[in-house]
Amino acid sequence: MKKLVLCVSLFLGIAGMTIAQDQTAPAEPAKETAVQTEELKIGTTVENLQAALTGELSAKERYLAFSAKADEEGYLQVGRLFRATARSEEVHAGRLAKSIEKMGGTPVMDAQKPEVATTRENLEAAVKGESYENTTMYPAFIKKAEEEKAEAALYPFKGAMAAEEGHARFYSEALKDLEATKQLGVEYLVCLTCGYTTDDAAIQKCPVCEAPREKFETVK
Amino acid sequence: MARWTFAALYAASLVVPAAIWNHNHAALTGLDSAGLKLAWCRLAGLWAVIVVLWQLLFVSRARTMEQTFGFDRLTRFHHYNGFFAVLLLLFHGSLAIMGHAAKADLTNMEQITDFWKIWKYMQAAISGQVLFLTVTLFSIGIIRRRLSYEAWHWSHLAGYLALALAFWHQIFHGRDLVDNAGQRYAWIAIQLAAVAVLIWGRAVLPVLRSFRYRFRVEKLVKEADDINSVYITAEGLDSLAPRGGQFVMVRFLAKGFWSQSHPFSLSMPPRNNTLRLTIKSIGDFTAKIPGLVPGTRVMIDGPHGIFTARRATGKKVLLIAGGIGITPLRAIVEELLADKRQVTLLYNARNEKSLALRQELESLAANPDFRLVLILSHDETWAGEKGKLDEEKIARLVSDVAEHEVFLCGPPPMMAATRKTLEKLGVKPEKIFTEEFAL
Ligand SMILES: Cc1cc2nc3c(=O)[nH]c(=O)nc-3n(C[C@H](O)[C@H](O)[C@H](O)COP(=O)(O)OP(=O)(O)OC[C@H]3O[C@@H](n4cnc5c(N)ncnc54)[C@H](O)[C@@H]3O)c2cc1C
Ligand SMILES: [Fe+2]
Numbered sequence: 155m156k157k158l159v160l161c162v163s164l165f166l167g168i169a170g171m172t173i174a175q176d177q178t179a180p181a182e183p184a185k186e187t188a189v190q191t192e193e194l195k196i197g198t199t200v201e202n203l204q205a206a207l208t209g210e211l212s213a214k215e216r217y218l219a220f221s222a223k224a225d226e227e228g229y230l231q232v233g234r235l236f237r238a239t240a241r242s243e244e245v246h247a248g249r250l251a252k253s254i255e256k257m258g259g260t261p262v263m264d265a266q267k268p269e270v271a272t273t274r275e276n277l278e279a280a281v282k283g284e285s286y287e288n289t290t291m292y293p294a295f296i297k298k299a300e301e302e303k304a305e306a307a308l309y310p311f312k313g314a315m316a317a318e319e320g321h322a323r324f325y326s327e328a329l330k331d332l333e334a335t336k337q338l339g340v341e342y343l344v345c346l347t348c349g350y351t352t353d354d355a356a357i358q359k360c361p362v363c364e365a366p367r368e369k370f371e372t373v374k
Numbered sequence: 375m376a377r378w379t380f381a382a383l384y385a386a387s388l389v390v391p392a393a394i395w396n397h398n399h400a401a402l403t404g405l406d407s408a409g410l411k412l413a414w415c416r417l418a419g420l421w422a423v424i425v426v427l428w429q430l431l432f433v434s435r436a437r438t439m440e441q442t443f444g445f446d447r448l449t450r451f452h453h454y455n456g457f458f459a460v461l462l463l464l465f466h467g468s469l470a471i472m473g474h475a476a477k478a479d480l481t482n483m484e485q486i487t488d489f490w491k492i493w494k495y496m497q498a499a500i501s502g503q504v505l506f507l508t509v510t511l512f513s514i515g516i517i518r519r520r521l522s523y524e525a526w527h528w529s530h531l532a533g534y535l536a537l538a539l540a541f542w543h544q545i546f547h548g549r550d551l552v553d554n555a556g557q558r559y560a561w562i563a564i565q566l567a568a569v570a571v572l573i574w575g576r577a578v579l580p581v582l583r584s585f586r587y588r589f590r591v592e593k594l595v596k597e598a599d600d601i602n603s604v605y606i607t608a609e610g611l612d613s614l615a616p617r618g619g620q621f622v623m624v625r626f627l628a629k630g631f632w633s634q635s636h637p638f639s640l641s642m643p644p645r646n647n648t649l650r651l652t653i654k655s656i657g658d659f660t661a662k663i664p665g666l667v668p669g670t671r672v673m674i675d676g677p678h679g680i681f682t683a684r685r686a687t688g689k690k691v692l693l694i695a696g697g698i699g700i701t702p703l704r705a706i707v708e709e710l711l712a713d714k715r716q717v718t719l720l721y722n723a724r725n726e727k728s729l730a731l732r733q734e735l736e737s738l739a740a741n742p743d744f745r746l747v748l749i750l751s752h753d754e755t756w757a758g759e760k761g762k763l764d765e766e767k768i769a770r771l772v773s774d775v776a777e778h779e780v781f782l783c784g785p786p787p788m789m790a791a792t793r794k795t796l797e798k799l800g801v802k803p804e805k806i807f808t809e810e811f812a813l
Contacts, residue, residue: 347478
């Protein structure tokens with residue numbers, strides 16, 4: 155009986171300590187990057203959430219337009235990829251909006267009108283946009299949210315950041331051999347909790363948010 | 375196997391999965407608070423299953439374990455270990471809710487609904503959790519005392535259902551098991567192995583034994599008020615090697631009897647292919663014993679327990695019986711005497727009419743190495759020792775009591791009080807052997 159109590163208290167102790175430690179741990183410094191920093195205005199976390207929300211909503215519209223263009227030009231796989239990433243941005247937008255409400259703000263659901271060029275140019279522009287978001291904007295926003303201890307904003311930012319990195323990778327791959335994308339290939343899966351996008355059909359759990367397979371939507 | 379071997383196995387069964395868990399995801403580094411909650415959630419879940427598997431082993435009546443600890447101690451392990459399991463399960467469940475809720479920006483209530491509606495196998499897992507909690511609740515002292523033994527016993531079967539219900543969500547949502555096929559198969563294998571040990575010990579072995587030894591009721595003998603001996607014959611009993619003082623779980627295969635199995639001690643050293651049980655009528659099942667018909671087939675699970683003459687190592691042995699607790703001691707006396715030990719038996723009962731097995735004890739007392747003292751608590755006309763067995767009596771009747779090894783069996787309050795008295799009189803705790811008539 156004594157041993158049991160010891161065991162249990164040990165478990166409780168360790169668990170308690172790690173959780174407590176995590177909450178007091180200093181925020182990790184965001185990655186330093188030089189890309190487009192001049193454009194980034196860091197406001198309060200609610201303002202940042204709104205900036206990100208506008209960005210995600212615009213990205214969604216842009217990718218839907220890019221998708222239509224790619225289909226029109228016969229790059230069917232790129233069309234599919236943009237549909238998937240558009241879905242992912244929609245998930246991000248939803249979470250950011252919810253987060254703004256949680257923090258007492260009112261989300262504004264405005265999007266910029268997309269500028270559509272050729273598919274190759276669209277892909278190049280998309281890589282840039284995503285890279286900026288995942289190496290500059292989101293890291294800065296996360297740092298700020300951590301400083302403000304704004305838990306509600308943290309996961310939407312982190313989830314979006316992780317997904318954007320994946321998007322950029324898929325675009326770059328498509329750019330390497332654009333002709334090949336005229337054939338339809340793999341299907342994409344989008345995590346409806348965090349927007350994580352993957353082409354791994356066997357995925358069982360979201361590596362970003364731990365959501366199960368049931369939470370993934372397949373984009374045809 | 376030695377006790378520390380089992381203790382080490384138990385510890386290893388927790389440490390090894392924890393090490394693998396830690397190795398899999400460097401579980402506690404670079405995680406945010408929700409990530410940490412989910413990491414701890416996984417460890418609590420893994421441990422909960424391991425601890426529940428030990429639950430199965432503790433009641434599997436596996437011989438190696440039983441001969442090491444004894445049935446009663448294993449039952450006690452099972453009792454406390456069960457609470458440990460539920461504690462881990464509560465951790466697991468609440469950490470899962472909080473961790474996933476944070477990751478998905480949901481409230482805890484929304485997360486529970488999400489688990490229930492969208493996550494595969496989570497309805498089963500949540501039901502399993504609730505069943506486990508219920509079973510545990512039923513085993514808390516004050517609640518259990520209000521239930522009949524049968525109600526409690528059957529409620530416990532829900533625990534097995536709960537284990538099965540919880541299985542699939544581990545395979546589909548447990549990160550450590552999803553990510554690594556080897557770990558997944560090992561995990562499935564240990565669960566199957568534990569269940570197999572349980573089914574083997576609790577179902578297959580008793581049936582096989584009943585076929586092999588062909589147990590049958592031979593005759594019934596009235597021993598005292600409300601006390602009857604049941605003689606059971608067998609074939610080739612020697613290979614089962616039962617010892618006096620051990621007990622068996624018996625199931626009489628007759629109308630009105632077959633659905634229940636009850637534990638009874640062997641009240642005579644087994645010989646000539648005969649086992650004897652001496653049973654006091656105290657409840658629904660035992661009240662029916664006088665109606666048993668000779669020739670009835672019997673299913674026997676056992677022999678179990680380590681309350682036997684083999685425990686004694688010294689020359690002087692003191693046996694203390696309270697009421698029907700005389701049954702194992704009656705068998706042990708004979709084996710101790712055959713072993714040339716000096717034996718004193720203090721036998722407490724209410725009155726002369728409730729003394730069971732008196733004649734055979736008195737004839738054993740013809741042996742100068744055996745001293746029999748009958749103590750009656752509620753009998754004014756009794757010429758011998760009267761009243762309760764207290765410190766004064768033990769000290770007077772057995773002046774060198776500290777030099778004895780003691781076998782003690784009787785009603786639980788009497789056993790607890792007597793144990794205290796004995797320790798006060800200088801008997802070392804490890805020299806006191808007991809059998810409790812309650813599981
Ligand atoms: C190791 C051991 C050895 C025993 N040896 C003897 C013996 O030699 N002679 C004797 O008369 N009695 C013995 N008993 C007690 C005997 O098992 C109970 O008196 C009997 O099971 C009561 O059943 P019942 O339905 O008549 O009474 P109930 O009124 O239903 O039960 C009375 C109490 O007996 C216990 N009990 C009931 N059913 C079971 C069961 N199926 N399994 C385990 N415990 C149960 C419970 O604690 C219950 O509260 C022994 C018990 C144990 C654990
Ligand atoms: Fe996700």
